[in-house]
Amino acid sequence: MREFLVDIVTTVPEGMGQDEVDRRRAAEAVRARELAAAGHLVRLWRPAGELRSVGVWRAADEEELREKVLGTLPLRPWMTLTVTALESHPNDPGRTDSLR
Numbered sequence: 152m153r154e155f156l157v158d159i160v161t162t163v164p165e166g167m168g169q170d171e172v173d174r175r176r177a178a179e180a181v182r183a184r185e186l187a188a189a190g191h192l193v194r195l196w197r198p199a200g201e202l203r204s205v206g207v208w209r210a211a212d213e214e215e216l217r218e219k220v221l222g223t224l225p226l227r228p229w230m231t232l233t234v235t236a237l238e239s240h241p242n243d244p245g246r247t248d249s250l251r
Contacts (some may be wrong), residue, residue: 152190152209152210153209153210153212153213153236153237154193154207154208154236154237155207155208155209155213155216155234155235155236155237156205156206156207156235156237157202157205157206157207157208157212157216157221157232157233157234157235157237158204158205158232158233159204159206159230159231159232160202160203160204160230161202161203161204161205161226161229161230161231162229162230162231163229164229169236174241175225175226175229177227178225179224179226182223182224182225183195183224185221186208186220186223190209191208191209191210191216191220192206192208193206193207193208193209194206194207195207205231207237208220208221213236215232216234217232217234225232241244
C-alpha cells in the first residue's frame with residue numbers, strides 16, 4: 152500500500168441544520184475508526200487553531216484512496232481535499248536501512 156498526506160478542509164453548507172451536522176460528525180467518527188482498523192487511516196492531526204485536518208492515509212493508489220476510502224466518509228461532500236503521494240526519504244530516521 153502507498154501512503155498519502157491528505158489535507159482536509161470541511162465546510163458545512165450554509166443553512167445546514169445542526170442536527171444533520173451532528174449526525175454526520177458522529178457517523179464520521181465511526182467511519183474513521185473503521186478505516187483505521189482496516190489500515191487506511193494511519194494518523195490524523197488538527198493543526199493548532201485551524202479548522203482542518205491533516206492525515207497520513209494508505210491505499211493501493213490515489214484512485215482507491217479518493218473513491219473507496221475518502222469517498223466513504225460521511226462528511227466527504229463538504230470536504231476540500233489536497234492529496235500528496237508520499238515516498239520514502241533516504242534520511243528518514245524511521246527507515247530500517249537509513250543508517251547504512
